[in-house]
Amino acid sequence: xxxxxxxxxxxxxxxxxxxxxxxxxxxxxxxxxxxxxxxxxxxxxxxxxxxxxxxxxxxxxxxxxxxxxxxxxxxxxxxxxxxxxxxxxxxxxxxxxxxxxxxxxxxxxxxxx
Amino acid sequence: xxxxxxxxxxxxxxxxxxxxxxxxxxxxxxxxxxxxxxxxxxxxxxxxxxxxxxxxxxxxxxxxxxxxxxxxxxxxxxxxxxxxxxxxxxxxxxxxxxxxxxxxxxxxxxxxxxxxx
Numbered sequence: 001x002x003x004x005x006x007x008x009x010x011x012x013x014x015x016x017x018x019x020x021x022x023x024x025x026x027x028x029x030x031x032x033x034x035x036x037x038x039x040x041x042x043x044x045x046x047x048x049x050x051x052x053x054x055x056x057x058x059x060x061x062x063x064x065x066x067x068x069x070x071x072x073x074x075x076x077x078x079x080x081x082x083x084x085x086x087x088x089x090x091x092x093x094x095x096x097x098x099x100x101x102x103x104x105x106x107x108x109x110x111x112x113x
Numbered sequence: 114x115x116x117x118x119x120x121x122x123x124x125x126x127x128x129x130x131x132x133x134x135x136x137x138x139x140x141x142x143x144x145x146x147x148x149x150x151x152x153x154x155x156x157x158x159x160x161x162x163x164x165x166x167x168x169x170x171x172x173x174x175x176x177x178x179x180x181x182x183x184x185x186x187x188x189x190x191x192x193x194x195x196x197x198x199x200x201x202x203x204x205x206x207x208x209x210x211x212x213x214x215x216x217x218x219x220x221x222x223x224x225x226x227x228x229x230x
Contacts, residue, residue: 004155034218043117043204043221044156089155099208100146100169101219103155 003027006104019077023090030092038087117222134190134225138207145188146206195229
């Protein structure tokens with residue numbers, strides 16, 4: 001049962017344009033969402049997060065939008081840069097003691113010059 | 114400020130051998146998580162530990178896998194009698210005490226890539 005889904009395995013974007021990565025979830029108990037970036041042979045690097053009490057969080061070139069009614073979140077990167085080429089994972093957690101993260105399958109973003 | 118450290122980075126074992134993976138959390142972090150990533154898949158939660166306590170092991174296989182986080186020293190993920198299906202990247206993450214931070218960002222180590230021959 002895939003509770004967090006990233007339906008696009010890959011995405012190609014031209015340098016300087018906007019990259020939009022999407023994520024859907026099914027568990028309405030999730031209250032905190034995170035985006036991680038991963039290069040080959042490295043661990044995931046935390047990018048940005050959002051609490052379920054917000055619908056938008058912005059940090060520099062990165063903005064995350066949360067639509068709770070649609071159970072959908074997206075990551076916007078603008079302008080896209082070659083160094084943004086990586087695999088991006090969406091993750092979610094629910095309240096309580098466990099705090100474990102549930103990850104999507106990832107989207108491979110390629111920024112073309 | 115050292116990040117999460119994992120060793121070894123690469124580990125090769127033959128079927129039936131034991132694998133020990135080590136994780137040192139970030140300074141000041143008291144929570145450790147282990148995740149496994151199979152090829153072309155996302156990370157899957159295995160176990161969540163605090164010092165000397167296993168808090169949630171709902172993602173751990175019932176047999177051959179165990180984890181600990183002793184009072185002193187790194188967290189250890191132990192896989193006994195490895196099989197080819199155990200070949201994966203194993204990532205450790207740490208987070209600060211929830212009493213000092215309202216967030217649940219988990220910071221990941223570089224991973225250990227286990228290959229079972």
